[in-house]
Amino acid sequence: MRTIFYLIRKEFIQIFRDKFIGKAIFGVPIVQMLILVPAVTFEIKNVRLCIIDRDMTTESRELVNQLEGSTFFKVTFSTFSEQEANNLLHKGKCDLVLQIPMGFGKETGNGNPVRIMVSANAINAVNAQLSWAYLNGVIRDYNRNIMAENTSGGTLPPVPQVQVTSRYWYNELLNYKYYMLPGVLGILVLAIGFILAGLNLVKEKESGTIEQINVTPVKKVHFIIAKMVPFLIIGLIDLAVGLIIGKLAFNIPFEGSIAILFLGSAIFLVAVLGLALFISTFSSTQQQFMFTAFFFIIVFILMSGIFTPLESMPAWAQKFDLINPAAYVMRINRMVMLKGSTFQDISTEIYSLMLIAIVFTALAIWRYRKTA
Amino acid sequence: MKEAVISVKNLVKKFGNFTANDDLNFEVYEGEIFGFLGANGAGKTTAIRILSGLSAPTSGDVTVAGYNAKKQPEQIKKNIGYMCQKFSLYEDLTVKENIMLYGGIYGLKKALIRERTDLLLEKLNFREYGDRLISDLPLGLRQKLAFSVAVLHEPKIVFLDEPTGGVDPITRRQFWEMIYEAAGRGITVFVTTHYMDEAEYCDRISIMSEGKIVALDTPADLKKQYHAASVEEVFVKIARPGNN
Secondary structure, eight states: OHHHHHHHHHHHHHHHHSHHHHHHHHHHHHHHHHHHHHHSOOOOOOEEEEEEESSOSHHHHHHHHHHHHSTTEEEEEEESOHHHHHHHHHTTSOSEEEEEOTTHHHHHHTTOOOOOEEEEOOSSHHHHHHHHHHHHHHHHHHHHHHHHHHHHHSSSOOOOOOOOOOOOTTSTTOOHHHHHHHHHHHHHHHHHHHHHHHHHHHHHHHHTHHHHHHTSOOOHHHHHHHHHHHHHHHHHHHHHHHHHHHHHHHOOOOOSOHHHHHHHHHHHHHHHHHHHHHHHHHOSSHHHHHHHHHHHHHHHHHTTTSSSOGGGSOHHHHHHTTSOHHHHHHHHHHIIIIIOOOTTTTHHHHHHHHHHHHHHHHHHHHHOOSOO | OOOEEEEEEEEEEEETTEEEEEEEEEEEETTOEEEEEEOTTSSHHHHHHHHTTSSOOSEEEEEETTEETTTOHHHHHHTEEEEOSSOOSOTTSBHHHHHHHHHHHTTOOHHHHHHHHHHHHHHTTOGGGTTSBGGGSOHHHHHHHHHHHHTTTOOSEEEEESTTTTOOHHHHHHHHHHHHHHHHTTOEEEEEESOHHHHHTSSEEEEEETTEEEEEEOHHHHHHHTTOSSHHHHHHHHHSTTOO
């Protein structure tokens, strides 16, 4: 048992003696948080609108004014030629084209339904969908206004209608930074742990020092645990650094218990480190490891639900996410930080992650060979 | 009769179709310095790796320090020291840190490690190097240190795979003095080498060629047998591929 202590001590000395790694361990989380959190956002502002107003009445002017009045839209072009509008769309000079047909004002005044046409540049599908949704919102408001006008002056009784008042729980202002930050914390811990631990073991293979370890009576379990502990601690320190930056730079709310957040990330790290060491037993060079690590990190992150909700993924992808540790830590981080979930609320995630951690670590220990 | 601490019977090691060790048979006795000679690629390193539990034999019966190499490699590892041709102390640790690490791995008490570190540094005239990184040491010093670390836990047997490769003659001489000293303490020394003058220092030598042991005796008897003036002459006569 005491040998673990000597091995861990050796790892720490080596990690912090490497000047670059020693700095990167603290530099990476700071830079990553400051760049990724504000940059990765779905918030859309200033959608460039091209208007084809064939009506030119007060009613059509009013719709355009309302659009312009919202922070989402900016009318950058106004034309009568559909061809020119399409051209602008093609060239990427505008994002949406809105056509108001002739007779728009008259028909709405009479209370008749009118069709307006919207074309969107959907190269970025998310952008197109969101600006479409914003546009719909503005038009809905406009509809309500004219309905009110039509009914107030007339003899018709007011039309009863269901009004939706929405309140966004856990992130009332729909601040994307709040949504992204817990996820970025997960990515941070994932990348640091995975790469540092894996490279560390492969480096020992490359330099031949692992032979000298393999010829000693050191137990496989001890060796693997000693490779994990330092990076587990470093990962958790990075998490703390990330949280502090989140608080100072973005004033992120923290509803739940910090202890549970760290517990979740600690188990997550064990899973990640176990997998990294397992992969490194297959790799004989640092290149080989990095190539494989890159693959896993990308897949884990993109499928974790940080950008796209798990529920909208195809069924097979959701099944894969049962063994994707990053998917669990995304949920845990978000639920604890934004919703204030307790241990009971996320116990399924915690236990699943624990199982994955045990399996990955066992694989690493099993695959590490002291006798070839 | 002296007791055999290494006993090898019909050892075969194959890598695919290639037979690296072809039916080796020999014994090494307690306290002796056993030289393992052979041209490059003769299969010396393969054999030494099997004896030290780093590689499993394909077939044959190998016993080291009383344990079976195929079934109990970890037991063997408790009783041996090992130093290989590729230098393998941690270059980014200091001399003292390396000694502390290996002492700890072999289960020595901290106080004992400290005591032996002092002794070792004293003996090697290393005092001022204690806190230097291994990467800052010249090769000769590193090799001497690596040997000292390999016998730090007073193993029954120490395996040295070309320990003096690339080292100057004076340092080689000092290195062999250290080997003699270890043998004097009762540590069995199993050493591979390319240097024929070093072979003369061994109690017994075996010569390998193309995976087989082609000669095994004391240097004196081998010279007599092959009517040669030196081990080098013996080696050239029998180890040259195609001569057997």
